[in-house]
Amino acid sequence: MINLIWVLMIVIGIVFAMFNGTMDEVNKAIFQGAGEAVTLCIGFISILVFWLGLMRIAQASGLLDKLANVFRPIIKKIFPDIPDDHPVMGYILSNMIANMFGLGNAATPLGIKAMEELKELNGGKSEASRSMITFLVINTASITIIPTTVLSIRMNYDSASPAEIVLPTIIASVFATVCAIFIDRFMYNRKKRNRVK
Amino acid sequence: MAIISTISLWMIPILIGFILIHGTWKKVPTYETFVEGGKEGIKIAISIIPFLVGMLVAISIFRASGALEFFVGLLRPVLERIGVPPEIIPLAILRPISGNAALGVTSDLIATYGPDSFIGRLASVMQGSTDTTIYILTVYFGAVGIKKMGDALKIGLMADLIGYIASIIVVTIFFGMQ
DSSP states (O other): OHHHHHHHHHHHHHHHHHHHTOHHHHHHHHHHHHHHHHHHHHHHHHHHHHHHHHHHHHHHTTHHHHHHHHHHHHHHHHOTTSOTTOTHHHHHHHHHHHHHTTOHHHHHHHHHHHHHHHHHHTTTOSBOOHHHHHHHHHHHHOOOSOOHHHHHHHHHTTOSOGGGGHHHHHHHHHHHHHHHHHHHHHHHHHHHHHHHO | OHHHHHHHHHHHHHHHHHHHHHHHHTTOOHHHHHHHHHHHHHHHHHHTHHHHHHHHHHHHHHHHTTHHHHHHHHHHHHHHHTTOOGGGHHHHHHTTTOHHHHHHHHHHHHHHHOTTSHHHHHHHHHHHHOOOHHHHHHHHHHHTTOOBOTTHHHHHHHHHHHHHHHHHHHHHHHHOOO
């Protein structure tokens, strides 16, 4: 699936460029895209080193366990396949918290760490486990509490009230996330039922 | 509203301070533990470079060739039918694919229509309430070597659509249609 999406985007792009006369732009895009990706990753290093360092302290002091305890009942409901006290809970939580505060760049690496742990839980298979799908679906719907980038754009353009969109954003994103969780559950149950038949 | 921007400003520093004080109180060797944890950060950041390079090059080609614009044009009638205002459609289509491109469109919409117009507010809420579904799925699944992603893409895109519709409804209720 990933392979197909990836190849299709590139091949369709190249074929389009042939008929569209945009080969020049495509050539530039190849190097720009690659450069942008590396810059982004180098940028990740700073946030990742700092955040993972702090998280290690929070883990050693037992803070992360406490936080996980508070959210355990909810997380347990959403991820019934993850065993109790598994460290992946901590990574999932910190990914979600980073997302909530609009720290997208910090969320990505934490989420990948969570995915690694989930893959291990699934016996290292190359197929997505139930928990992985749930985790990523919640991630893509992303509950946002403080949309930092949007706030800064609105401030730049002299909004009379830059923060007035915060509450509507929270409502829309919570609604979309809850719907995503239910659709995910529904799809899983339907698949399971079909398998039993 | 001043309270919200103060909270967002204070939240991260306070969180950091709290973690450090709690760690000291529990007798954790804070600095050494921080360095140990930080080392892992470098490893992860370096190891995701290939995934991001592959994905961003593909997205850049797709966009620069004009293919993206073409597909935006194809999807336009469908989205218009379900009540998505035409000005916002490029954003709705770009949002799941590329965060940077969507951010560009949002800035452009806010600059053109004003941050306090219906379109400006709707773009703000849509940008804030959904995420780059295709990018997240490909990078996360790719980074850990998952080849079959199950229903994740289908559910993710459905959630985006629900997020758009919710944004339109919520913005209309909060601020009216003008």
